[in-house]
Amino acid sequence: RGSWRGGSEPILIVPGYRPGGGGFNAESGLERYPLSLQGGTGRGFALAGSIVRAKHSVRVPTVLTRREVEKVLDRLQGQVWLVASLLYGSGMRMTEGLRLRIQDLDSMRHEVTVRQGKEKKDRRTILPARLMVPLRNHLVMVRRQHAADLKIGAGYVEIPGALAKKYPNANREWRWQWVFPASRRYLHRETGVQRRHHLHQTVVQRAMKTAAREAGIAKRVTCHTLRHSFATTLLEKGYDIRTIQELLGHVDVAT
Incomplete structure (x- = not known):
């Protein structure tokens, strides 16, 4: 179960979870940990299924005459x-x-x-x-x-x-x-x-x-x-x- 650390930008602490170096590791980590927040803090947490994937940038190919x-x-x-x-x-x-x-x-x-x-x-x-x-x-x-x-x-x-x-x-x-x-x-x-x-x-x-x-x-x-x-x-x-x-x-x- 995760817990919130206070501050202007609250951070969710997940015991035992260490993100890797890949582009979607943060997202895939959330998919592995379908967490729910308890304790009456009033803050909600988006389920993995509602995560919006960031789009890859597309480079226009170089073409020579x-x-x-x-x-x-x-x-x-x-x-x-x-x-x-x-x-x-x-x-x-x-x-x-x-x-x-x-x-x-x-x-x-x-x-x-x-x-x-x-x-x-x-x-x-x-x-x-x-x-x-x-x-x-x-x-x-x-x-x-x-x-x-x-x-x-x-x-x-x-x-x-x-x-x-x-x-x-x-x-x-x-x-x-x-x-x-x-x-x-x-x-x-x-x-x-x-x-x-x-x-x-x-x-x-x-x-x-x-x-x-x-x-x-x-x-x-x-x-x-x-x-x-x-x-x-x-x-x-x-x-x-x-x-x-x-x-x-x-x-x-x-x-």
Whole structure:
């Protein structure tokens, strides 16, 4: 049972209750303690069911014009330029783009397969035709790097757990290699083999921030900005909202 402590702003003391650090802990604590006030103080206490939840603030997404996107991309180079260009041309999230495997690219259909996206579902999106040549040239270098790794007994990458057990040699196969591999290998302690991870997201994030600043764009530009700009560009071209939703992997059209 709670008790009131006097003062200009009365405080309800609940023995044994310690709020945590989450956004709704105070509210959830009240739900766990459906208290009633006794003692004739004249003050009432709202039941948990009548609590009004505070609304989360909604930030309007930043969108770049096509010219602004060009100005940012013009200031990027190499692998980072290709990552950013693919994010803008496909609408993928940054992590989805960095986790692409060789087998996820379909140059014949001009499609990218996104495995286990944010909604834990696979989906297909656009592989821009204008990126086919630079992407092909990039993969030639990636394959050379992989061949060099194999020669020294490396060439391993992480693959989903169930597949790793079923196909123990699959993690050295070309089709499972990262489209955007990291420049350095690392030692996997559990197996003792040298693996290569995909390009780290901070490399792309920092490059994007620098490029936007050098381009003189007075907006908050991130990799996710390219995703919003992709959707806006499709809307301007007359694509229907349902198609855009499927390409982005959104469950709700409103998002």
